[in-house]
Amino acid sequence: MSTILVTGATGTLGTPVVEQLRQTDHEIHTLSRHPGSLETTAHAVDLRTGHGLDQALNGVDTVVHCATSPTGGDLRAATHLIRSARAAGVTHLVHVSIVGCDQIPLGYYRTKHTVEEALLASGLGVTVLRATQFHQLVRSICARAARLPAMPYPDIDVQPVDAAEVALRLARLAQEEPAGRVPDLGGPHVESFRDLARAYLDATHAQRRLWPLRLPGRVFAGYRSGAHLTPDRAVGRTTFAQFLARG
Numbered sequence: 001m002s003t004i005l006v007t008g009a010t011g012t013l014g015t016p017v018v019e020q021l022r023q024t025d026h027e028i029h030t031l032s033r034h035p036g037s038l039e040t041t042a043h044a045v046d047l048r049t050g051h052g053l054d055q056a057l058n059g060v061d062t063v064v065h066c067a068t069s070p071t072g073g074d075l076r077a078a079t080h081l082i083r084s085a086r087a088a089g090v091t092h093l094v095h096v097s098i099v100g101c102d103q104i105p106l107g108y109y110r111t112k113h114t115v116e117e118a119l120l121a122s123g124l125g126v127t128v129l130r131a132t133q134f135h136q137l138v139r140s141i142c143a144r145a146a147r148l149p150a151m152p153y154p155d156i157d158v159q160p161v162d163a164a165e166v167a168l169r170l171a172r173l174a175q176e177e178p179a180g181r182v183p184d185l186g187g188p189h190v191e192s193f194r195d196l197a198r199a200y201l202d203a204t205h206a207q208r209r210l211w212p213l214r215l216p217g218r219v220f221a222g223y224r225s226g227a228h229l230t231p232d233r234a235v236g237r238t239t240f241a242q243f244l245a246r247g
Contacts, residue, residue: 008067016167050080125178
């Protein structure tokens with residue numbers, strides 16, 4: 001039995017990762033800015049400052065790094081995590097990244113790729129899993145867009161995946177030896193965002209005219225090229241429509 005700590009443990013991905021790992025024989029610790037628990041295994045740490053991180057990693061063998069912030073700070077967080085993990089003697093650090101982060105010149109993606117490179121060069125035992133966009137993200141985009149009389153949607157294809165399925169893969173990787181970058185994990189189908197927007201409207205019984213958006217620039221061109229897709233790794237099972245039906 002080993003001790004496994006999950007960062008971002010109360011987030012969209014971290015929550016199901018913790019649920020999966022708690023079904024094993026390992027001792028599970030959690031880390032987040034707002035842990036919502038008084039258990040001694042739940043650590044309140046902001047990785048962007050690193051305060052309290054050394055104590056949280058004391059006795060930890062494996063870290064599953066799910067914490068992330070699209071508004072910034074991921075590189076600082078990774079720097080603190082690498083330093084403290086080295087000092088604590090962590091033997092395995094599992095990191096989740098994004099398919100296409102090395103090809104699409106979006107700031108958040110570039111940071112994800114930089115974190116990948118920093119971890120792989122850290123001297124720690126590291127496993128990196130890239131995944132496609134989560135169903136939750138697509139639903140959130142649709143929900144915001146549907147507030148308008150005409151619902152705009154990005155005129156691109158996407159390959160959404162269930163966060164619970166990514167969590168299952170991460171939980172399994174955390175119990176294995178470090179493997180570097182492992183094969184990507186994509187959702188079951190590459191679909192047009194128009195079809196996903198229509199599925200959202202049908203599920204919410206809303207009536208909107210769909211309005212395709214095509215934006216100039218390298219970022220949108222990267223999405224149009226399909227750099228964020230991994231059709232050869234369509235290993236997810238839950239479709240977006242099935243995800244919406246769960247409520």
